[in-house]
Amino acid sequence: MTRNVISVRDLHVSLSLGGNTVTPVDGISFDVRAGESLGIVGESGSGKSLSLRAVLGLLPRGGTSTGSVRYAFADGKIGADAERVRGRGAAMVFQEPMTALNPTMRVGDLIGEAVRVTGVRSRRAIKERVIELMASVGIPEPARRARMWPHELSGGLRQRVMIAAALATGPEILFCDEPTTALDVTIQDQILGLLRGLQEERGMAMVFVSHDLAVVSEVCDRIAVMYAGRVVETGPVAEVLRSPRHPYTAALLASAPSFAGGTDELATIPGSPPDPRDFPSGCRFAPRCAFATEECLRAPYTLDGDGERATACIRPEVLEAVAA
Structure with missing residues (x-):
């Protein structure tokens, strides 16, 4: 089996906000294998970029992180030993x-x-x-x-x-924080092609943060969907985008514009993401979810699955029924 270049476990990021401490990244874990590309997607504020910055010890002033990171080339606590790997085994491409x-x-x-x-x-x-x-x-x-x-x-x-x-x-692993967001479509396509080509040529692992599912589908092998500081679904890109097992993933897909024609209105996700100062108990997406029940409002957070597919939804069969 191909080795993991990086394994992150139970990452938490805390920030000081208006005299209060908030935790916008709340216990995420992921692995990336050699030569593999992991896409992390979600709405603005879901904790995608903070997760990358925490792993590399680049949090803003007042930010702290806990958890563990294991690189193939260096082990240690998240952030504490970042200077040993930053600019050596690991590198980052920023958004702007x-x-x-x-x-x-x-x-x-x-x-x-x-x-x-x-x-x-x-x-x-x-x-x-x-x-x-x-x-x-x-x-x-x-x-x-x-x-x-x-x-x-x-x-x-x-x-x-x-x-x-x-x-x-x-570097053995390249972290990309929405590197094409500020570019026009033509240049964006060129940069994505460049990154994918360089990755294959050099055998690098890559973590690619984006809010754009189409971009992630073009450059990534696996995907982790984040909502309110947690990973709610993960798996191979093609499988997750073809048959999502979490309502949030399905809602993101439904709200993406289609270029296949048609006159259907663009779907939207009702409500707003929760305030990190007051996350709801149970499933954090439940207040916006069309399939939520009372049980969802109380359910503890777990990411369960079979093989490489996993979801934090306790009722994935509902989406399967809708798709059928």
């Missing part, structure tokens, strides 16, 4: 490159800093490696563009610079 890139550094110098982490000291060798990395992510005229400032590049090229910097240390 213009805020992630240093505006006072030429892009070639920024990538060069990442190259220097690997032990390369010769200025000539660093420059050659920078140009090689920029070319590998599809940046035309890499030698010329290495001398440019971030604001002189388009959004798509800036994101390619971020990817080149992330790949400089030869």
Whole structure:
């Protein structure tokens, strides 16, 4: 069996909010195998990005995390030993490159800093490696563009610079936090193709956070659906999207626009996600769920399943009946 590059267990993230402590990520676990891509999806505020930042020790000020992480190349508590793996065995591509890139550094110098982490000291060798990395992510005229400032590049090229910097240390796992959200559709498709190609070529594992099910279906092998700080369903992408076993997953699919034609109104999910300061007891989706019963309002949170499919819904047979 292919080894796990990362195993996260019982991750909790706490933040200080208005004098209160809230837990927007509440006990999630996941594994990613070598060469595999895991997509984490959910509405804004579900805890997707915070989960990645916690694993890499990049939480905002006042944020704390508990849980355990086991990398194939380093073990330790979540966050505590993050500097040992960040920029070495693990790397991250952020959502908005213009805020992630240093505006006072030429892009070639920024990538060069990442190259220097690997032990390369010769200025000539660093420059050659920078140009090689920029070319590998599809940046035309890499030698010329290495001398440019971030604001002189388009959004798509800036994101390619971020990817080149992330790949400089030869990571075994790449974390991507909605890396195509700020790009137009054409450039988005190019970046997704680039990430998938690089992953296959290098045999990297990848964790890809997105709110877009179509994007996840294009680049990921497995999917974890998050709602209100918890994973509510997980499994192979094709199976989950074809036959969801949690009402929240089904609602997300129903609310996604279809390009197949037709005049049906776009479905919406009633209500709003719960406030992390006052999560409901039982199933957190129950107040918005069309199939909820009194039992759902009291049910303890468990993620049960067979094989690689799992759901936190205690009534998955209802969705199966509706689909039939």
